[in-house]
Amino acid sequence: MKTPAPFQVSLAQIEPTLGNLDANLALHQSEIKAARAAGSEMLLFPELSLTGYYLKDQTPEVALARDGAELEVLREASGGLTLGLGFVERAPDGRLYNAYAIFEDGELLHVHRKVHLVTYGMFEESRDLAAGDQFCVVESRHGHLGVLICEDMWHAAGAWLYFLAGVDMLLVPSAGPGRGVAASDPGLASVETWRALLANASTLYQTWSLYVNRTGVEDGVIFGGASRIANPQGREVAVLEGLDPGHLTCRIDCGENERARMQAPLRRDEKPWMVLAELQRIEANRR
Amino acid sequence: MSPLDIQVELVEDLLLRFLRKETGKFGFSRVLLGLSGGVDSALAAALAARAFGAQNVLGVMLPYRTSNPDSEGDARLVIEALGIESKRIDISAMADGYLDAANVSDPLRRGNVMARCRMIVLYDESVEFAGLVLGTSNKTEALLGYSTQFGDSASALNPLGDLYKHQVFQLAKHLGLPDAVLDKEPSADLFMGQTDEAELGFSYAEADALLFAMVDERRSVEELLAMGFEEAFVLDIAHRIAQNQYKRLPPIIPKLSNRTLNHDFRYLRSWGH
Numbered sequence: 053m054k055t056p057a058p059f060q061v062s063l064a065q066i067e068p069t070l071g072n073l074d075a076n077l078a079l080h081q082s083e084i085k086a087a088r089a090a091g092s093e094m095l096l097f098p099e100l101s102l103t104g105y106y107l108k109d110q111t112p113e114v115a116l117a118r119d120g121a122e123l124e125v126l127r128e129a130s131g132g133l134t135l136g137l138g139f140v141e142r143a144p145d146g147r148l149y150n151a152y153a154i155f156e157d158g159e160l161l162h163v164h165r166k167v168h169l170v171t172y173g174m175f176e177e178s179r180d181l182a183a184g185d186q187f188c189v190v191e192s193r194h195g196h197l198g199v200l201i202c203e204d205m206w207h208a209a210g211a212w213l214y215f216l217a218g219v220d221m222l223l224v225p226s227a228g229p230g231r232g233v234a235a236s237d238p239g240l241a242s243v244e245t246w247r248a249l250l251a252n253a254s255t256l257y258q259t260w261s262l263y264v265n266r267t268g269v270e271d272g273v274i275f276g277g278a279s280r281i282a283n284p285q286g287r288e289v290a291v292l293e294g295l296d297p298g299h300l301t302c303r304i305d306c307g308e309n310e311r312a313r314m315q316a317p318l319r320r321d322e323k324p325w326m327v328l329a330e331l332q333r334i335e336a337n338r339r
Numbered sequence: 340m341s342p343l344d345i346q347v348e349l350v351e352d353l354l355l356r357f358l359r360k361e362t363g364k365f366g367f368s369r370v371l372l373g374l375s376g377g378v379d380s381a382l383a384a385a386l387a388a389r390a391f392g393a394q395n396v397l398g399v400m401l402p403y404r405t406s407n408p409d410s411e412g413d414a415r416l417v418i419e420a421l422g423i424e425s426k427r428i429d430i431s432a433m434a435d436g437y438l439d440a441a442n443v444s445d446p447l448r449r450g451n452v453m454a455r456c457r458m459i460v461l462y463d464e465s466v467e468f469a470g471l472v473l474g475t476s477n478k479t480e481a482l483l484g485y486s487t488q489f490g491d492s493a494s495a496l497n498p499l500g501d502l503y504k505h506q507v508f509q510l511a512k513h514l515g516l517p518d519a520v521l522d523k524e525p526s527a528d529l530f531m532g533q534t535d536e537a538e539l540g541f542s543y544a545e546a547d548a549l550l551f552a553m554v555d556e557r558r559s560v561e562e563l564l565a566m567g568f569e570e571a572f573v574l575d576i577a578h579r580i581a582q583n584q585y586k587r588l589p590p591i592i593p594k595l596s597n598r599t600l601n602h603d604f605r606y607l608r609s610w611g612h
Contacts, residue, residue, distance in 0.1 A: 070609045108605035233353070235344035269360035271607040272496075274353055295356060 056195045056220070058305040062092035063279045067268030067297045070104035071114055077102065077122045080137060083299075084129050090301055094194055097137040098225045098266035098279075099166075099202050100150065105227040106270045107140070111180040115142035118163060123153060130155035134192050136199070138225050140181075141165065147182040152199050152225055154190050162190040164199035168207050174229065174273065187213045195220030195306045198259075202226040205249055215257035216324050220306040222253060224263040230276025230295060243278040247288065255286030258312040258319065260304055267297050284312040343505045343551050347513035350506075351386070354498045358390035361496050362471055364612035369470030371397035373457050373491070374425075375528065376413030379499060380475040381520045382511045384421055386498050387473055389514075393422040397468050401457040404431040410528050416517040426464065430456040450529030454490025462493075471495040479504040479543060482550055483576070484583025485527075485535065492586060503551060504543040541572065549576055 064083040069075040080097065087095040099105070102122060103114045116123055116139055126137060134156045141151035141163060150166035165184025169177035187210045190197040198214030198221070205211065205224050214222060232241020246263060254261045260283060267277045280291040281302045290302040313319055362370060370387045374380050380398075387396040398421075400414045411427075418425040434449075434456045443449055461472050474497025476486050481500065486492040499507060504525070511521055525535040525543065536542050549568055552558045553576065558566070563573050589601060598604050 069612065070607060071611050104609075106607050106609070108607065109603075110606060110610065230353070233345045233350050234342065235340055235346050236342075237346070239346070239349060269357055270609045272357060272361065274356060295352070 055307050055310060056193065058303055058307070059093040059194050060091055061094040061096065061262065061281075061302055061304050062087040062090060063262060063264040063281070063292070063300040063302075064095060064097050064101075065265060065267055065277050065279045065292055065296075065298050065300065066097060066101060067266060067275075068098075068101055068104045070270055071107060071110040072104070073102060073114055073116075073122055076104070077125060080126060081129065084126075084133070084135070086299065088133070090299070092301055093132070094134040094192075094304075095136070096223060096225065096262060096264045098264050099152070099227040100138040100140065101225070101266065102137060102139040104270065105266070105275075106273065108176075108180060111140055111148055112142075115140040115148050117142050117144075118153070118160060123160075126153075127155045127160055128158060131158050133157075134194055136223055136225065138201070138227075143182075148180065149184060150177060150181050150201060151184075152201055152223075154192065154197065154199070154223075156192055161192065162188060162199075164188070164190075164201065166201040166204060167210060168203040170203040189214060189217045189219055194304070197221050197223055199223045199225070202228060205253065211253050211257055215259065215319060216322060218319065219257075219259055220309050221260040221262060221304065222257070224250070224261060226263060226265040228265050228276050229273050230278075231274075240276055240278075242276050246276075246278065247280065247291075250280055250282040251286045251288060254282035254284060256318070258284045258309055258316075260284060260306070260309070262304075264300075267295050284309045341505065341548075343503055343547055345502075345506050345509060347510050350502075350510060351389075351513065354386050355390045358386060358496070358498055362391075364609060365471075367469070367471050369395040369397070369468060370473040371399060371461060371465055371468050371470045372473040372475055372494075373401050373461055374398040374414040374417060375475075376410035376417070376520065377523075377525060377528075378511050378516070378520055379477055379507055380414075381417045381516050382507055382514065383473050383475045383498055384417055384423060385511070385514045385516060388421045388423050394424060395470070396421070396423040397464070397470060398423050398425045399461060399464060400425065400427040401430050401460055402427070403434055403453050404429070405531060407526075407528050407531070409523075410526075413517070413519050413523070416519055420515075420517050424468075428460050428464075430460065433459075446530050450527065451487045451490060453529060454487035458490050458493045473498070475499060477502050477504055477507050479546055479550060481587060482554060482583070483539065483546065483579050484586050485539065486586065488586045503547045505547045545572070546576065549573065550580075553577065554580075 136154050138152050141149040152164045154161045167184045169183050171178035196219045198219040200210050230240045250261045250263050262281050264279045266275045277295045279300050283289045292298050292300040398418050465472050472494050474494025477499045480486050526533050
């Protein structure tokens, strides 16, 4: 495939209202307008951007089928745009998923269902949601995209599988709390961890990594913002400092992936079939 | 540097956001709180004054007839330094009405009654002021249970609830609170000459160091002993934390139906906001 032309992306670091689809739909529409005005061809929203995060028993109340009314409005608004946004998906079998839709030019390209639901400490996603079980590459006109919803990024397998499949961009929508205020840290500990995760993934997998987090407060949980972009060399090229809502725009050139991979052909030298054989050997000896 | 040390500017920023968001989403832009003259309520008032503007914060002095006059003096220093609105309501008649009728002499019971009288006044004043009642309990006293249930522990929101006493002092210094408030010995001032540390039997510095290792770092008893904490102290604090869990949770209700409130009827306060 020919390397896609460079383009401008906008990350919308928004503050959704918990459980209020109407208010959040309006927020998405105004962000779409702003991104178009800024000349962006891709616009990404955070995890569960249409619903807010700590839904608990609101989860089924705000769940949408893929052709749900609010999603249809946004699909239609995606003319000339690649649009990523988070919602609760109600699957035909009734299961609910922490989902991320990619629309492009008025079509639904893909829905990623969060694989690694986070259920420890302050999180309890597995109580309300089913887990996805696939990391499918999205073929966009801007390149091959791999979606990793928040905790999906904390497990190497997802990003690694996308790497093997040759993605150009890891899209990492998140609803990450800002925590950790010890004087020994330079700012929020959680923000520093995300910075390191992005840089690490971009370095190892020679891709762009686009992290879009939310802001705002839900019952004392202060979401950490700090949306950021790392290039295929693992360098941070754009960051939205602080905890306010805002936009981050950046020029993405997928030619940089090729240059990074020519300099160090990590993907060529990867040994997935050895990993598979090793997993089988380990599995055989496990019992 | 102590492991308890916090980034004061960052924490100030987070707490101001917390205060504005968690009141604004419910349609409020004003708060009120009881001012004891101590560092906790002074810090909560200082944060509120920054978050909402001094004119939108009401500091209420609530002395009882045996209260140390210095407490009110220090509360006035805080009010003056911050420029917040203030009110003085003597709770003596209110508290004595019950204490005398019921012939209550136990200092603990008397102290609890005073704390609950103050709560009644604050919640009533909140209607007139059209503000939310701000909590002033820190993490140290919440863990130790060193508070009166439905008294000083009652509030709509509490900016200090995840800060140990050491961190309260650190932030209070950063915000430039009066020296008289920063330098004096912490006291609930429920009876003459009372100090927190004498009543608790250990210092806040000792308690904070242990609580941080035990709660935040989840260290085992073996690890705590290896760190140099005395076994009797560790066991006493662990016991206190567990014994006072009831103060930190809503009342227990029987789970009779298929959907019991808070148990499997789970919504945030931010529901729809």
